[in-house]
Amino acid sequence: xxxxxxxxxxxxxxxxxxxxxxxxxxxxxxxxxxxxxxxxxxxxxxxxxxxxxxxxxxxxxxxxxxxxxxxxxxxxxxxxxxxxxxxxxxxxxxxxxxxxxxxxxxxxxxxxxxxxxxxxxxxxxxxxxxxxxxxxxxxxxxxxxxxxxxxxxxxxxxxxxxxxxxxxxxxxxxxxxxxxxxxxxx
Numbered sequence: 001x002x003x004x005x006x007x008x009x010x011x012x013x014x015x016x017x018x019x020x021x022x023x024x025x026x027x028x029x030x031x032x033x034x035x036x037x038x039x040x041x042x043x044x045x046x047x048x049x050x051x052x053x054x055x056x057x058x059x060x061x062x063x064x065x066x067x068x069x070x071x072x073x074x075x076x077x078x079x080x081x082x083x084x085x086x087x088x089x090x091x092x093x094x095x096x097x098x099x100x101x102x103x104x105x106x107x108x109x110x111x112x113x114x115x116x117x118x119x120x121x122x123x124x125x126x127x128x129x130x131x132x133x134x135x136x137x138x139x140x141x142x143x144x145x146x147x148x149x150x151x152x153x154x155x156x157x158x159x160x161x162x163x164x165x166x167x168x169x170x171x172x173x174x175x176x177x178x179x180x181x182x183x184x185x186x
Contacts, residue, residue: 001152001170003051004180005065010050011081015097020118024096029126031062037117043159046169054150060133
């Protein structure tokens, strides 16, 4: 089950969560909240919000593309919504909304999920959140000092979907992916 990473939606989702935290928060905590939001969107609607690749890392599940944007920025010839809106403050790995990217690419369903995830988990300390997700998410596998992919189909399986339901959702996601790729290649 593959999706197309949407940097604009990822930026808007991150800014949405950061604004709920007063405009800034730790990268580690933001990564967990974004993962939980993508996970919930997948289970409730069959697609993630960001389209990002899901991976297990030593400190828990994260969104690979978002983490790459934070760690490496974007290619010089790319006008990056993330780099235009989100800034990192100092050595504590705190992210801040520098320029509000708005939320017009996010659906009402997606903003509802983001709000729900923040109200459930936003008050939890980042390290307690890491511990909680390590213990409660069955799709998380400790990769040691590396990373390993988290398959969206596994999340759906753990959420109780049948193999037939998952096959249908995979077909729908692949159709959605093909349509996005075709539109973006124009």
